Amino acid sequence: MSETNELKVREKQEVAPSAELTKPGPVFTPHVDIFETDNSLTLLVDMPGVKADDLNVDLRDDILTLTGDAKPSLATPGEKIYGEYETGRYYRQFSLSEVIAQDKIDAKLSDGVLRLTLPKVEKATPRRIMVQVD
Amino acid sequence: MIYRTLFGAPGRRFGASLKELEEMQQRMDRLFNGFRDRSAGRVGVGAGVFPAINISEDTGAYYVSAELPGVTSADLEINVTANQLTLAGERKISKEAADARYHRREREAGRFSRALALPGDIDADNVKAGLADGVLTITIPKAEKAKPRQITVQ
Numbered sequence: 195m196s197e198t199n200e201l202k203v204r205e206k207q208e209v210a211p212s213a214e215l216t217k218p219g220p221v222f223t224p225h226v227d228i229f230e231t232d233n234s235l236t237l238l239v240d241m242p243g244v245k246a247d248d249l250n251v252d253l254r255d256d257i258l259t260l261t262g263d264a265k266p267s268l269a270t271p272g273e274k275i276y277g278e279y280e281t282g283r284y285y286r287q288f289s290l291s292e293v294i295a296q297d298k299i300d301a302k303l304s305d306g307v308l309r310l311t312l313p314k315v316e317k318a319t320p321r322r323i324m325v326q327v328d
Numbered sequence: 329m330i331y332r333t334l335f336g337a338p339g340r341r342f343g344a345s346l347k348e349l350e351e352m353q354q355r356m357d358r359l360f361n362g363f364r365d366r367s368a369g370r371v372g373v374g375a376g377v378f379p380a381i382n383i384s385e386d387t388g389a390y391y392v393s394a395e396l397p398g399v400t401s402a403d404l405e406i407n408v409t410a411n412q413l414t415l416a417g418e419r420k421i422s423k424e425a426a427d428a429r430y431h432r433r434e435r436e437a438g439r440f441s442r443a444l445a446l447p448g449d450i451d452a453d454n455v456k457a458g459l460a461d462g463v464l465t466i467t468i469p470k471a472e473k474a475k476p477r478q479i480t481v482q
Contacts, residue, residue, distance in 0.1 A: 199437075200378075201378040201440040203379065227433050228432040232427060240398065242395035270384045270391030270393050273384055273385060275384060276381070305461070306396075
C-alpha cells in the first residue's frame with residue numbers, strides 16, 4: 195500500500211445487532227487494524243466523534259467488546275441542508291485466541307482513533323523433563 | 329363538432345397522454361426515492377469523494393463537518409475563496425514495529441482533496457475550523473448581503 199494513494203470514500207457499515215436495541219439510532223462497524231508482536235496484540239480502531247468517556251472496552255471470556263457513542267452534540271448547529279454520513283454508536287466484537295494479561299491492557303484515544311494494546315500473558319518457561327532409565 | 333372533440337386527431341392525443349404518463353412516472357419515482365432516503369435518514373455517499381461531509385446552516389453561517397479519524401491539523405489544508413471551500417490533506421497511518429504481523433488492515437492511508445461550492449456568498453475572512461476527536465467542523469459565516477434581513481412594515 196503506497197502512502198500517497200487517493201483516499202476513497204467508504205460508506206459506514208451499519209450493523210444489525212443480534213439483540214434488539216433499547217436505544218434508537220444507527221450502529222456502525224468501525225474499521226480496525228489488528229497486528230501482533232511477540233508480546234502483545236494491538237488494535238487500532240477508527241471511532242471519529244467518540245470521547246474517552248463514551249468509549250467502553252470490555253474483555254471477558256476471551257470476547258473483546260468495543261462500544262463507542264458519538265455524541266450528538268458534536269453535530270453542527272442549524273438546519274441540515276446536505277448529508278453524506280450519519281453518526282451513532284460504534285460496536286464491534288472480537289474473539290481472542292491469545293491469553294491476555296487483563297491488568298496490563300492499555301487504551302489510548304487520540305484524534306478519533308483508539309489504540310488498544312493487549313499484552314499477552316508470559317508463557318511459562320519451558321521445562322525439560324528428563325526421562326529416567328532404570 | 330362532438331365527433332371532432334372526441335375522435336379528432338386521436339394519434340396526437342394518445343401521444344400526448346403517453347408523454348404525460350411518462351412524466352408522472354418520473355415524478356413519482358423522484359418522490360418515492362426521496363421518501364426512501366428520508367425514511368432511512370440518509371442521503372447516501374453523495375459525491376463519492378473523501379471525506380464524506382454534512383452541511384447545515386442557520387441564518388448567520390454554514391457549518392460543514394467531516395469525519396477524519398487520525399488526521400492531525402498539521403496534515404490538513406483548508407482554503408476558501410468567494411463561495412468555494414477546498415479541503416485537502418493526507419491521512420497517515422503510523423509505522424509499527426518491524427516484527428508486527430498484521431491480521432487485519434481495514435484502515436486506509438492516503439491523500440484526499442475535496443472542493444465544494446456553497447449555495448451563497450460567504451465571509452471568507454472569518455471562516456473558523458476546529459478538529460476534535462477526529463471530527464472536523466468548519467464554521468463559514470455568510471456574507472452580509474447573503475444574510476436574510478428582516479424588513480419592518482411601516
